[in-house]
Amino acid sequence: MLKNNLIKKFQLLPINKRRYLISLMKTSIALLISIPLMVFEMLFMFKSNLILGLDGYFIYGWIVFVLSIFIVFGLGFSFFKGAFFEVFKWKKPGMSLLVVISTCVAFIYSTYSLISNTIIYEPKLHGFFETACMIIATMSVGQLVSDRIKLKANQDLQSLNNLQVKKYNSYDLNTKQVNEKVVFQAKINEYALVKKGEIVPLDGVLYSQIAEVDESSLTGEARPILKTINNDIIAGSINVGDNFIFKITKLYNDSTIKKIINGVNQIASSKPKIQVVADKISLWFTPFILLMAILAFLLQAFVPSIQELPIAFLNLHGSNNDSNLYEKAAYVAVSVLVISCPCAFGIAVPLAVLIGAGHGAKSGITFNNSNIFEKIKKVNAIAFDKTGTLTYGKLQLKQVIGNDQFLDLIYQMESISLHPLAKSFVTYAIINNISMSTKLIDIKEVAGVGIIAKDIDGNVYELTSEHYANENQFDFSLINQKSSTSTNLLASNIIFSINKKVQSILVFEDEIRADAYETIKVLHENNIETYMITGDNTKVAQKIANELGIKHFYAQVKPEEKANIIKEIQNQQKTVMYVGDGINDLLALKQANVSISIGETNKATNAVADISLIKPDILNIYKVIKLTKTTKMFIVSSLLWAFGYNLIFIPLALIGIIPPFISVLIMTTSDIAVVLNSLIFRLLKMRLVNRKQAHKLDLKIIDKAMLHK
Known part of the structure; x- marks a missing residue:
């Protein structure tokens, strides 16, 4: 019963988890058998086999033979399967093929040695079953650690999948x-x-x-x-x-959460340019190593000058004479096969990209282009759209000039309209607990005028634009005329009147994003020039540029002209990132070297942009730069390690300095080093700005930005 329950629980686990647990079990068994065998092997190197006696030596040899079959062909079956796919299906020889060839060479030669020794009943030829076993065991450890990192990275993404309700x-x-x-x-x-x-479903x-x-x-x-x-x-x-x-x-397939998950999966499965280069290296690497192994065998077997090298490990078994030249040659060939590590090239980029995409997903950053990790490092100029990017793009009630006792009446009138200013006032009324009046009747919205209503006494109430009120000679006597026009260039005024007599002026303003101040400041501190491109008038553009500290701005720009401006900036030897949120930004997004769309409301901009920011927080733009550069740094460091490792150790193995069992340990260490580098990246808590910059930033402004979310 207990066994059945455990089996059922195991079957209910996610497939990645099941694979990891199976890999853990196989690796543990392989290590439990291989490590003692390797210890005995090291003892035998120093003639300690004499304590077993001749009979004990052969009994031990056949026991090791049986255990080797179990480990190499049983626990190591996945490597044979992988080698088959590499050769016959993918046509790309890789690490699995090297593992299979090296273990088979070691196993076949050892079997030949064991049979020969048994026939003549003398331990003349030395086998190395334990090396074949250790290759499988240590490769399994590297694979296990890699699987563990992938499992954890996928669990980070699975947390997003869990937010999709059925x-x-x-x-x-x-x-x-x-x-x-x-x-x-x-x-x-x-x-x-x-x-x-x-959970919100859609x-x-x-x-x-x-x-x-x-x-x-x-x-x-x-x-x-x-x-x-x-x-x-x-x-x-x-x-x-x-x-x-x-x-x-939005329907299910167009939902924000679905897009995030699809974006992460797409970026994880696509290949950046650096991965293409690594793949090409891996493609030629395995055939090259096979040739090197053959060369090593031939050198050791037939070149006298190589045979005379004072190589300690070749002499540990007393293998000094010509009769053991082939044994020496086989040792060196296996060592070359084992010490090479093409898997480091194969796993470095995918792991880093997967983890980087996971980091981004947690912050509402979706990468739509795998080559972004290459392109973003060169960015030295960022151009911003104004409305909805540097400003909130939403007019909010900031001031009531005149009598503020009519807000309940205004609430009743605005509640029938879908105009953005009407919606903004309704939101203001709800947040400030303003009660809605019920005294007005015959409320209607008139195109070109505004909202008109009456009360039971026949008084006419109007909500109109300031321009309409002035043109139709409304009476402003109750209002200070100078106050009737807001000095804020980002403001829009709504006039509330009773019988053409102005009672109140509602001042709505579009504010600069609080996080825009800090974003521009941080970008400048990191030597990134900023530009603003807007269709608004020059006075508004000048005011915002001055307030944010943006030196370069372009005003009254038509949508089709934005791309030309981006091109002009690029002609100044600048690599340009463009940040926008609307249809009018499409051409500019396409022209820019790197493009970012803000918010999830516009399908077109998100389809064109390299990166989408789910949360309209432009401070995330700098986070994108930090994240992509950090991802690239970890990719490069892993690849440099892989290159350096192979460049140093393959020649040493080629001339016979490194024995097979040491080669196994070195190779596994290399593989694990790449994986651990990715683990560090996964556990890394990236600081958006350094401590020195943090002291300069106004945290109160950032807190204020949060209130607008």
């Missing part, structure tokens, strides 16, 4: 009924109910007045975020407040 609560606004459905059945503009503690906009969600797994934002009516709701976020209703705006 069912959702469909909500009927008329009947108030809730029906559970599969997410694939969802329709655009359908309403859904999310209960407290549940992207949409909030229908309820207010909601509180946790987006930490998607954007890296640690604090719960307050959402108000018409705010975007992201699939994969968790409801940490009361139940709320939202309207579905």
Whole structure:
């Protein structure tokens, strides 16, 4: 019963976990057998085999023969399978082929030696079964560590998969009924109910007045975020407040969480240019090593000058005479085969890219192009779109000039409109607990005018633009005329009047992102020039550029002209990154050397951009630069180690200085070193700025930025 339960539990585990546990078991068994065999081998090197006696020596030899069959062809079967695929299916000989050839050479020669010695009943020829076993055991250790890192990296990504729910609560606004459905059945503009503690199933906009969600797994934002009516709701976020209703705006395959996962999988499976180079090296590396092994065998067997080298390990068995030349040659050939490590070239790049993509996913950064790790290191100029990138792109009520006692009436009038300023006021009213009036009747929205309403006494209430009010000679006597126009160039004013007499002026402003100040400052401190390209007027552009410290700006630029400006900057020997969020940025995104789209609302920009930022926090732009450069650093360091290792140790093995069992240990150390380098990367907590820079940054501004999320 217990056995059956364990088997069932094992079968329920994810496939990567099952593979890892099987690999762990096989590696443990191989080590438990191989290490004692290697210890005995080292004792025999110093003639300690005399303590066994001749009979004991041969009995031990045949026991080792049986154990070797179990380890090499049983526990090492995966290497034989891999070698078969490398040669006959993939047509790319690799590490598995080298492992199989070296173990087979060691096993076949050792079997020949054992049989020959048994026939003449004299230990004349020395075998090295233990070397074949140790090759399988140590290679299994390297593979196990690599599998462990991949498992952990995949678990990081699996946490995102867990945010994809299969069912959702469909909500009927008329009947108030809730029906559970599969997410694939969802329709655009359908309403859904999310209960407290549940995961948001699909992207949409909030229908309820207010909601509180946790987006930490998607954007890296640690604090719960307050959402108000018409705010975007992201699939994969968790409801940490009361139940709320939202309207579905994207189907399952277009949802934010699905795009993040697809992006990570795509970047993990695609190959950057440096991986292509590494693959080409690996492709020729194995045939080259096979030739070197043959050369080593021939040199040791037939070249007298090589035979005269004072190589200690070849003489440990008393193998000084000509009769043992082939044994020496076989030893050296196996050593060359074993010490080479093409797997370091094979695993260095994929592991680093996978872990880098995982780091990005945790912070709401999606890489859409695998070559980004190559391109971004050269970036020395960043051009920004203005609206929605350097500014929030959302007008918010900042001031009420005149009488502020009519906000409940304004709330009632604005509630019928879908205009962005109306939505902004409704959000303001909800957050500030303003009650909605019910005294107005016949509320309607009139194109070119605004919103008009009446009360039971026939008084006319209007919400209009300042331009319309001035043109139609509204009475501003209750308002200081100088106050009627905001000095903020980013402001828009709405006039509230009763019977053409202005009572209040609502001042809405688009603010510069709080995190924009710190982003520009950090970029300048890292010698990256900044540019702003906007379609807005020169005065607005000048004001924002001055406030942020951006020296270069272009105003009143048409969408088709943005790409030409990017080209001009590139002609100044600049590698340009462009950051934008709208359709008008498409050409510029395509022209730039590196492109980043902000937010998930625009499919077109996300399709074109090299990188997508789920969270509209432009401080993440610098994080992208740090992350990609760190990923590249770990890739290069692993490849340099692989090159250096093979360059040094293969020649030493070729001339017979390094024995096979030492070759196994050195090779495994090399393999594990590359994997551990990736482990360090995975565990690394990247500092966005260094300590010196951190002292210069205004943390209060960053905190303020969080309030706008």
